[in-house]
Amino acid sequence: MDIKVLGPGCANCHTMEQLAKTAVKELGIEAEVEKISEIQEIMKYAMSTPGLVVNGKLKHSGKPLPNIEKVKALIKEEA
Amino acid sequence: MLKAFSSYITYDLLGLDRTPRLADALNFFIYDTIKILLLLTVIIFIVSVIRSYFPPERTKRILSHKREFIGNILAAFLGIVTPFCSCSAVPLFIGFVEAGVPLGVTFSFLISSPMVNEVAVVLLWGLFGWKIAAIYMGTGLLVAIGAGFIIGKLKLEKWVEEYVYQIKTGQGQVAFSQRFSERLQYAKWNTADILKRVWLFVILAIGIGGFIHGYVPQDFLVRYAGNGNPFAVPLAVALGVPLYSNAAGVIPIVYALMEKGLSMGTVLAFMMAVTALSLPEMIILRKVLKIPLLAVFVGIMCVTITAVGYIFNAIL
Incomplete structure (x- = not known):
């Protein structure tokens, strides 16, 4: 599976990356x-x-960030 | 009720005398802190719900191929309600331009968004009254509309980096539909998130108001930047431009400057300069704007913010 986190590198993008991991x-x-x-x-x-x-x-795109459950669900949809 | 509650804590619970300054200051401090935090919670929650209806993709569609002026006005207002993360400024800029949003209209959006928002307005309202908050919001919108309109009229498209026009956005148009319960959930989450980031600044600002009030000698700053000095406003703007802070962070400084006796227009111009323009933001925007356009942008912003400061000082 291939997961990409998009973001130029601010706090929010960093949080998103952590969430995905x-x-x-x-x-x-x-x-x-x-x-x-x-x-x-x-x-x-x-x-x-x-x-x-x-x-x-x-x-997913933009603010607000999804929570961890939502991220898991989003990944599972494509699994 | 709030007044009674803070009096209770100050005089009964802590057993402080009613007369001394400290007790009065503490009473005022507790009352104001609770009042402003409540106000913030309610307003941020409402704005967050509204905000969930205006994702950047939708705002882009609304503004695409809009006529100038009308477009500038719309963009300035949408800047208040469209959520975007500060580091999204570049992708947002590219997305807008690519979708046919006129350059000046895009600028109106980018200017109004960080400068005019619910946190700034609520804090000004709670600390200085609704009139100041309304004037800040009104003039902030005017600056965004005016500066964007002028940039549009100057036809500076040639000073946008070429690659911006070549990028084709992909599937970013996907609309993530939300149920109303999800919007409320988001609003709750967002309110908690913002409160977590601003409460300290709020308390700091009120603390400055409550405890330093009356003690601060109105000397140094007033002599150099007070009402008598015609250069007070440009000086405040020049100081504010390179600094970066969000609206909440600059509020304690704003309060301190007011206590030092600076006039309202000068202080609000300073606040606008700090929130709307900053060195880090210019570095980010440099990725899409060539230096001349960046310089024009900063120049126009300085002039319009300074003008607003003078107008304020004249009418208040």
């Missing part, structure tokens, strides 16, 4: 969490950061 661990799945901070790359998916992309599909 925790979710992967708690779900016990094989997945690579990749942080994307290149603007051009982010814009391919979404305009508002932080964003969460699972298997190439945008699952």
Whole structure:
């Protein structure tokens, strides 16, 4: 599974990355969490950061951040 | 009721005398703290619910291909209710431009968003009364509309980095629909989050008001930046531009400056300069704006904020 966290690198994006990593661990799945901070790359998916992309599909974008349960559910949808 | 409660704590629970300054100050402090925190909680909650209806994608659609002026006004107002994380400024800018939002209209949005928001308005309301809060909000919107409109008229599109026009946004248009209960949940979460970040500043500001009130000698700053000095406003703006803080963080400083006897217009101009412009923000915007446009942007902002400061000082 391929998970991307979109964000130029502020506190919110960092939180999102942590959420994704925790979710992967708690779900016990094989997945690579990749942080994307290149603007051009982010814009391919979404305009508002932080964003969460699972298997190439945008699952969340912008504020407010989803909570850990929501992140797990979003990842599971694509699993 | 709140007044009775804070009197109870001060005079009965802590057994302080009614006359001395300290007791009065403490009474005032407890009353104001509770009042402002309650006010903040209620208003942030309401705004958060409204905000959940205006994700940036929707705002972008509303503003796309809008005529100038009308577009600037709309953008300034949408800036209040559209949530976006400060580091989203660049992707947001690109997304807006790509969707056909005029450059000046995009600027109106980017200016109003950090400067005019519910936290700033509630804090000004609680500390200085609703008139000051209304004037701040009104003039903040005017600055955003005016500065954006001028930038639009100057036709500066050539000073936007070329790559901005080449980026094609992908599937970012997905609308994440929410049930009303989810919106309320978000509002609750968001209110707690904002309160967690601002409560200390609120207490600091009220503390300055309650305890330093009357003790501070009105000397140094007043001599150099007081009413008599015609350069007080530009000086305050020049000091405020490089500094970065959100509205809550600057409030204690604003209170202290007022206590030092600076006039309202000067202080509010300072507050606008701090929240609307900052060095880190310019560095971020440099990724999409060439230096001349960045300079024009900062220049126009300084001029309009200074003008607002003078107008304030003249009418208040």
